[in-house]
Amino acid sequence: MVVVTPLFAAIFGLMYMALSLNVSRHRWGAKVSLGAGESSKLERAIRAHGNFIEYVPFALLLMWFIETLTLSANVVFWLGSILLIARVSHAFGMYYPKQLLILRQLGTLATLGVIIKASISIFQYYMPLSI
Numbered sequence: 148m149v150v151v152t153p154l155f156a157a158i159f160g161l162m163y164m165a166l167s168l169n170v171s172r173h174r175w176g177a178k179v180s181l182g183a184g185e186s187s188k189l190e191r192a193i194r195a196h197g198n199f200i201e202y203v204p205f206a207l208l209l210m211w212f213i214e215t216l217t218l219s220a221n222v223v224f225w226l227g228s229i230l231l232i233a234r235v236s237h238a239f240g241m242y243y244p245k246q247l248l249i250l251r252q253l254g255t256l257a258t259l260g261v262i263i264k265a266s267i268s269i270f271q272y273y274m275p276l277s278i
Contacts, residue, residue, distance in 0.1 A: 151220045152211045153228035159203050163171065166196040195241035199234060202258050206230050209265035216272050226261050233257030 165171025173189040175179065183190035206226075214223045232256045 148218060149220050150214060151224050151227060152207065152214050155210065155223075155231065156207055157233070158231060159207065160184070162231075162238075163196075163199060163203070166199055167239065169170050171176065189236060191241050191244065195238045196239065199239070203230070206262050206265065208261060209269065211227075213265055213268050213272075216269065224267065226265055230261045231259055233261065 170189070170192045173186065173192045177184050177186040177189045179186060179189060180245075183193055210223045210226050210230075214220060215227070233256075237254025237258065238252040240249070240254055242246045244251065
């Protein structure tokens with residue numbers, strides 16, 4: 148059996164580091180060690196990073212639960228793929244809000260969709276509709 152959640156965790160780990168380094172780069176450029184100062188670019192970088200860490204770990208946890216409960220790597224692969232596209236889209240939408248706001252919005256909706264679908268899948272495992 149192939150387990151895919153750790154693969155997505157590794158991909159998201161690298162993405163998290165990229166977002167972290169981007170915050171550091173903007174902090175260095177703006178000469179701000181705490182908060183965003185007057186830099187809107189730094190503020191967007193902080194929020195892209197913060198939003199990532201607010202949603203991705205929980206989604207990964209739900210994906211892991213699905214994979215271990217159902218032994219279905221296929222469902223988790225699709226959830227992880229959608230989540231990856233969603234988070235990349237959201238980050239670009241945060242960095243270029245005037246040009247790519249739609250990506251941020253779609254990224255948010257897709258992220259929430261993954262969490263909702265994963266949660267429903269877990270409920271269905273414990274409480275089948277045939278009851």
